[in-house]
Amino acid sequence: xxxxxxxxxxxxxxxxxxxxxxxxxxxxxxxxxxxxxxxxxxxxxxxxxxxxxxxxxxxxxxxxxxxxxxxxxxxxxxxxxxxxxxxxxxxxxxxxxxxxxxxxxxxxxxxxxxxxxxxxxxxxxxxxxxxxxxxxxxxxxxxxxxxxxxxxxxxxxxxxxxxxxxxxxxxxxxxxxxxxxxxxxxxxxxxxxxxxxxxxxxxxxxxxxxxxxxxxxxxxxxxxxxxxxxxxxxxxxxxxxxxxxxxxxxxxxxxxxxxxxxxxxxxxxxxxxxxxxxxxxxxxxxxxxxxxxxxxxxxxxxxxxxxxxxxxxxxxxxxxxxxxxxxxxxxxxxxxxxxxxxxxxxxxxxxxxxxxxxxxxxxxxxxxxxxxxxxxxxxxxxxxxxxxxxxxxxxxxxxxxxxx
Numbered sequence: 574x575x576x577x578x579x580x581x582x583x584x585x586x587x588x589x590x591x592x593x594x595x596x597x598x599x600x601x602x603x604x605x606x607x608x609x610x611x612x613x614x615x616x617x618x619x620x621x622x623x624x625x626x627x628x629x630x631x632x633x634x635x636x637x638x639x640x641x642x643x644x645x646x647x648x649x650x651x652x653x654x655x656x657x658x659x660x661x662x663x664x665x666x667x668x669x670x671x672x673x674x675x676x677x678x679x680x681x682x683x684x685x686x687x688x689x690x691x692x693x694x695x696x697x698x699x700x701x702x703x704x705x706x707x708x709x710x711x712x713x714x715x716x717x718x719x720x721x722x723x724x725x726x727x728x729x730x731x732x733x734x735x736x737x738x739x740x741x742x743x744x745x746x747x748x749x750x751x752x753x754x755x756x757x758x759x760x761x762x763x764x765x766x767x768x769x770x771x772x773x774x775x776x777x778x779x780x781x782x783x784x785x786x787x788x789x790x791x792x793x794x795x796x797x798x799x800x801x802x803x804x805x806x807x808x809x810x811x812x813x814x815x816x817x818x819x820x821x822x823x824x825x826x827x828x829x830x831x832x833x834x835x836x837x838x839x840x841x842x843x844x845x846x847x848x849x850x851x852x853x854x855x856x857x858x859x860x861x862x863x864x865x866x867x868x869x870x871x872x873x874x875x876x877x878x879x880x881x882x883x884x885x886x887x888x889x890x891x892x893x894x895x896x897x898x899x900x901x902x903x904x905x906x907x908x909x910x911x912x913x914x915x916x917x918x919x920x921x922x923x924x925x926x927x928x929x930x931x932x933x934x935x936x937x938x939x940x941x942x943x944x945x946x947x948x949x950x951x952x953x954x955x956x957x958x959x960x961x962x963x964x965x966x967x968x969x970x971x972x973x974x975x976x977x
Contacts (some may be wrong), residue, residue: 580900582930584717584876584917586769596829597822610813619831624782626756632806634779638746638767641779644801645763649790652676654708659690662716663906687867690723696731709740715748718906719865720878729760751846751875751919762787773920774826849918849927850874852954856931859953875919882943887914889941900933924958
């Protein structure tokens with residue numbers, strides 16, 4: 574019999590704050606009522622703040638981030654269009670497979686799972702595309718399977734230096750609302766995310782940021798779509814409504830979630846994620862293990878993919894954590910199955926929650942056969958999390974001495 578709290582440390586869905594949960598407990602309401610826009614217009618406005626766009630618009634589609642992947646493609650590209658993508662993890666792989674199924678001509682750059690987007694290779698390919706055959710470049714900003722964050726700004730620079738007019742697509746499902754994302758500044762044309770990660774909500778709403786350039790492309794493209802049509806959605810959104818039934822309870826939850834994020838401030842939110850991630854990474858080093866990400870410059874502040882030692886199956890670590898300690902850790906996906914487990918450290922999270930994840934991971938690793946010294950990871954993370962407190966204590970002590 575499992576008692577107590579179910580510990581959720583996967584990189585999505587993430588923990589839903591109590592205030593957000595309560596905000597969703599509302600009676601069913603008329604989504605065609607004259608005052609429905611009182612709820613929705615503020616959501617569209619504040620989502621633009623989170624995406625950091627003034628010129629673009631943010632649309633919400635019932636579904637997940639994957640649905641908005643499809644919306645982005647079907648509204649702006651044509652069958653047979655050539656696109657440039659990199660495969661360096663399970664989610665970039667799935668995006669490639671979707672593009673192929675939708676009839677695009679995909680040029681794939683395969684790199685190691687643990688590497689980032691190959692910017693130099695992208696730059697070479699774009700520079701050689703003198704006739705502009707490539708219509709779009711796809712970037713997985715945060716590859717959730719490997720715990721790798723790529724530099725979108727460098728991809729934009731590669732496009733600009735090649736004087737290339739391709740659309741820039743960004744998968745921001747596990748980055749937007751958690752780590753720095755700048756749609757306008759980075760020249761992103763299509764930015765995709767979902768409610769179940771940094772927005773601290775249940776799954777059920779996909780969000781896509783659309784630049785004016787992408788909206789213009791949507792007016793001319795010929796790929797078939799219906800439910801995901803930008804024109805239908807934009808027309809209704811302009812008056813606060815949707816072309817079909819929206820998940821109203823999620824919209825109420827989103828209002829509370831956005832209030833929390835805007836009250837905290839985006840810079841503070843990003844710093845909090847960085848701080849919590851740094852503690853988890855210190856724990857991994859304390860265990861003597863390695864992250865899947867190849868270099869510290871690629872480390873994700875939302876999820877850490879941790880390589881298990883030789884002779885240890887990561888699936889056993891995850892099973893022990895779930896069965897014995899009522900804790901969900903992220904599994905290894907695709908070619909990383911059995912080789913890594915993941916700790917998600919995004920959304921509504923604090924130091925104590927991360928220390929819980931680390932301590933349970935220690936016990937689970939040991940039970941799965943890893944030579945782990947109990948407390949090694951916890952102590953290393955504590956050093957990170959206690960540092961600001963220790964500095965404050967030192968300042969106060971120095972002030973007392975000076976006063977005396």
